[in-house]
Amino acid sequence: MNWDDLKFFLMVCRVGSIRAAAVNLKVNHATVSRRIKSFEASLGQRLFERTPQGYIKTPIGEEIYEEASHLEERLNCVERRVIGKDNTLFGEIRVTLPDIFAQKLLMPFFGEFCQLYPEIELEIFDSTKVFNLANREADIAFRLCHEPPEYLIGRKLAVIHRACYMAKKSLPKLEDENWLAQQNWIGWTDKFRRPVGKLAREYPKFRSKHKIVSAALQAQACINEMGISILPCFIADIDPELVRVPPYTSEGKYDLWVLNHPDLRNNAKIQTFVRFMTQKIQQSRALIEGETPSLP
Template sequence: MNWDDTRIFLALCREQTLRGAARALGVDQATVGRRLASLEHALGATLFLRTSRGYSLTAAGEVAMAAALNMESSAAELQRQILGMDDRMSGVVRVTTTDSFAIDVVIPAIARLHKAQPGIEVQLQASTQMLNLSKREADIAVRTLKPENPDLIVRRVARWSSAIFASADYVQARGVPEPGTAFAGHDLVLYQPYLDSGKEVTLGSEPITHGRIAMTCTSGLLVRRALINGLGIGEVPLPFGKAAGLVRLWPARECQLYDIWLVTHKDVRHTARVRVVIDIIAKAFATVSG
């Protein structure tokens, strides 16, 4: 199996349409179709059934996919091992984190690094998705969930508390909710994935049953911006709420503590440019008071 054809085959397995595979790989649909035809011809087998819903693997395609996944894993391992031997202070380092961490911590840190090491190009992806470091989808991840993969090097860079906040305008107009009233008479801004988790939803350990949801947001940054604009009461990391000039409600009540983890693959942690990006990001989090 040709590796270039195999990459397209795997993309089509995952996306199930020519358009989706082309978009994932940054090529046109005609290229995907041509490569698939070349691979099927080389193997002498039909790998997909073409249906109205998209491309579905045949029995031969399922066998081919197992082999293709092994090829992908071996290629990623080779890349990681070669990268781990690289001592140049130039080249690309891919970082993934949330939009809040990116804007408030990571981007300022990289700006300082760029002055000293302008040859390092950082490709920053702000996403709540867990990119796969073993497949080299990223070199460094900053997460609030600690991964269990033994091939990953995990370092705690901060421990922060969350807190309940609202804007000064909101507090002046609506007052501060009384603890124990489940936010009766107040508007709330909630993190949508928290609502979708199936867990009991609280803010600062207070049930929200009598509050009115004014907005739900898919990221912590959007929650914060909604609070700044006076939409209601919400829970955000303590350092971010203070930095935004929001009013902390119920300061005597303890909120959830959570850890922030910096993660990289063991094969790339000694790469010079990856190491220096790790260090500058870790220092930046260490200076933020949570």
């Protein structure tokens, strides 16, 4: 049995379609289709039912999936153990994090690290998807969570604070004591139209208007006077076109963690990267935790 065939089979099982599997495996969808057909032919068994809703495992496909998943975990474990003993500062590190952190906070640190360690290459996945570090979908994850998964190790780096912001060019309008009370929140989605928590309670009469999921786009909407936005302090406090709304307070919302698999605790390049990023983020902790507010 060809292990490469099993990798294609497992991915189709997990995502439910040939095209989605191709995207995850970074190959052409025709390649995935061909490998699945070849795998089925070699076994003499039909492993999937092709339906309008996607690829559904047959009973024998379900059995093979369970066994192949166990095999995959054992092979990944062997790979992690070998990589975990690597004491060189050479090769690739795969990092996953939400794109807003890469754009507005961490990319300068990544650049500085690469200048210090030119033999190390970074592969950066700017996604909110929870990558499986046990399967080595990534080596290091920067995640927003209160409690990380038990199978990972790491440390909490900071608490992400948010505050209410308005366009700086709107400051003269605050002289009208009724102006602020007539403003609106910029909403996120139908489900999350209005913010909740300490910040929201400061302005209970604000209505919600517009829907913008991206924090970067919310900041731009706020700059262009589309409403009041609740934004991460590390984005808005350094933007010269934004200022906090009275009473200028911030609220801790998420914990920022850096995580990796225990089998990689002795990998030299990964631990060097973790120590470097930990130091840099802690130097920026006052900004992240809203201690350097942008006041009028």
